[in-house]
Amino acid sequence: MYAIVDIETTxxxxxAGKITEVAIFLHDGMQITGKYETLVNPGIPIPRYIQALTGITDEMVADAPLFEDIAENVFNLLHGQIFIAHNVNFDYSFLRHELDYCGYKLQSKKLCTVxxxxxxxxGFPSYSLGNLCRQLNIGIVNRHRASGDASATVRLFELMLAADKQGAISQALNARSKDKWLPLHLxxxxxxxxxxTPGVYYFHNEKGKVVYxxxxxxxxxxxxxxxxGNSAGRQRQEFLRNIHSITFEKTGTELMAFILESIEIRRLWPQYNNAQKRVESKFGFYTFEDQQGYLRLAIEKRRKYTTPVFAFNLxxxxxxxxxxxxxxxxLCPKLCFLQTSPDPCAGMAEKTCKGACEKKEKPAKYNQRVLEAIGHLQSAQPSFLILDAGRQATEQSCILMEKGKFYxxxxxxxxxxxxxTAMLKDLLTQYPENEFILNLLRTYANNNAGRLVQVPA
Known part of the structure; x- marks a missing residue:
């Protein structure tokens, strides 16, 4: 009925890791009915710190069977049994991964003794296997060896069977129980x-720091x-091990959740968020004054810690x-770097350039038009509200874009x-904008023009 398991790995x-030892104790709820244990040749060197922890060396496993040699036997022992281990998802993920590679599909109910x-x-201060054995007076020999740890887990499970007055074990075996897939420490x-509801959620580590x-x-x-899911990758397994608590913040809409997530990633810089940490390769208009005193307007790729007079995507x-x-x-196409050839200025031929490129127009007059162009570009950006559902029936959510900027x-x-608008600002929280938020709101505005509330610029 039960298969109580422990493994040692590289x-x-x-x-990426491999199994170096397997121990399986079959148990009927009253007593041990069968036992299997063996060293396993992992096919790769065992790291020194693992050798120091377990005592299993490369020499010890040199003549041991490969996992593929024992896969059928292991599968037959586990198939149809309730899989039990201390931190069950660790042992289960390794054995499932190795068995799958050998052509065996393990699908077992699981119980985690942690x-x-x-x-x-x-009420115990710690639920590691060693500390539990000390608290419950369970003798444990060959610590950090598969047979020794599995034997101690057998005794721990027997004590739990006897002390389980609230039906925790049967509840954990219920098909709807979350115990079988929740992270170990959550x-x-x-x-x-x-x-x-819509919103943003935060995963915290043992110290309370937000990691995602x-x-x-x-x-x-x-x-x-x-x-x-059963991803066996290092990043996912490490991610799950580091989740100890969850907090959340409700938002009225999914759009607000997208915006708040982006703000929080940049504020908290969580360990496991990667997508929005990259420096975004966007473009912008930048101005500088050349040696002759003419204000130049140029398109440049946007770099970190630079502020363009206007930003765009393409x-x-x-x-x-x-x-x-x-x-x-x-304006002059040459002074704006739109014409880079040494040919005569195309703007003068089209009568749009007044000769600044040939010093026929003084810098002060030309620069004034550059500043007017920039002001026009910025003031022409839309100002609007996005009104939608609130977190409760008595309120509505509100997002304010002002002159093309996220307020x-x-x-x-x-x-x-x-x-x-002035009164409305007192009711809103002002947030820093970024390229992701601006693109998100521009896309929303283009696709939902009829739902926007226009406000004076």
């Missing part, structure tokens, strides 16, 4: 408290999706805008008029 995750012992024996109540920020249309559903978009400014404000967002009572 590393901490199944996709999570169960917290329920059956509450109490179930954190997941039970999650709302099924995510957004969701449905927080509960999205969070639980992180814990399902180079072609910038060229089109620059051509419009050159025509409307009679902030928040919630306002449904009975408050939103025509007064």
């Amino acid at each position: 590393g901490g995750h199944a996709s 999570r169960l012992s917290r329920k059956v024996f509450p 109490p179930q109540e954190y997941v039970d408290d999650l709302p099924s 920020v995510g957004k969701a249309r449905n927080i509960r559903k999205r969070v639980t999706s992180h814990f399902t 180079l072609a978009e910038g060229h089109n805008l620059l051509r419009q400014l050159i025509r409307e404000f009679k 902030g967002m928040g919630y306002v009572p449904r009975d408050v008029a939103v025509s007064d």
Whole structure:
């Protein structure tokens, strides 16, 4: 009925580590009914620190069977049994990964004696196997060897069977139980408290530091999706081991969750968020004064710690805008780097350039038109509100874009008029903008023009 398992490995995750020892105790709920143990040749060197921890050396496993040689036997012992281990997902992920490679599909119900012992024996300072054995007077020999640790886990499980007055074991075996897939150190109540609403969630490590920020249309559903599946990769296994608690913040809409997630990633710089940490390769208009005193307007790739007078996504978009400014404000295409050839200025031929490139127009007059062009570009950007559902029926969410810039967002009572922008700002939280947020809001505005509330610029 039960297969109580312990393994030793060359590393901490199944996709790169290998098994060096396996111990399986079959148990009927009353007594041990069978036992299997063997060293395993991992086919790779065992790291020195692992050898020091387990005592298993390269020489000891040199003549041991490869896992493929024992795979059929291991699968037959585990198949149809309830798989039990201390930190069950670690042992299960390794054996499932190795068996899958050998053509055997392991699908077992699981019980974790770490999570169960917290329920059956509450109040202990630590639930590591060594500390539990000391607290419960369980003798343990050959610590950090598969047979020794599995034997101690057998005795721990027997004590839990006898002390389980609240039915924790049967509850854990229930098909709807979260125990089988929750991260080892995450109490179930954190997941039970999650709302099924849009918002942002935070995974915290043992010290309370945020290690991951995510957004969701449905927080509960999205969070639980992180814990399902059986990826054996190092990053996922390390990620799950470091989750000790969850906090969240509700938002009225999924759009607000996207925005808040981006803000929080840049504020907290969590360990496991990667997508929005990259420096974004965007473009912008930059100005500088040349040696003759002429103000130059140039398109440059946006770099960190630089602030363009206007930003955009595509180079072609910038060229089109620059051509419009050159025509409307009679700027010089050479001084704007749109014409780079030594040929005569195309702007003078088209009568849009007044000769600044040939010093026929004084810098002060030309520079004034450059500044007017920049002011026009900035003032022409839209100002609008996005009003949508709030976190509760009595409020509505509000996002404010002002002259093409993201001002902030928040919630306002449904009975408050939103025509007064100055008053509205008192009700909103101002946030720093970034390229991701601007692109998000521009895309939303283009696709939902009828839902925007225009406000004076």
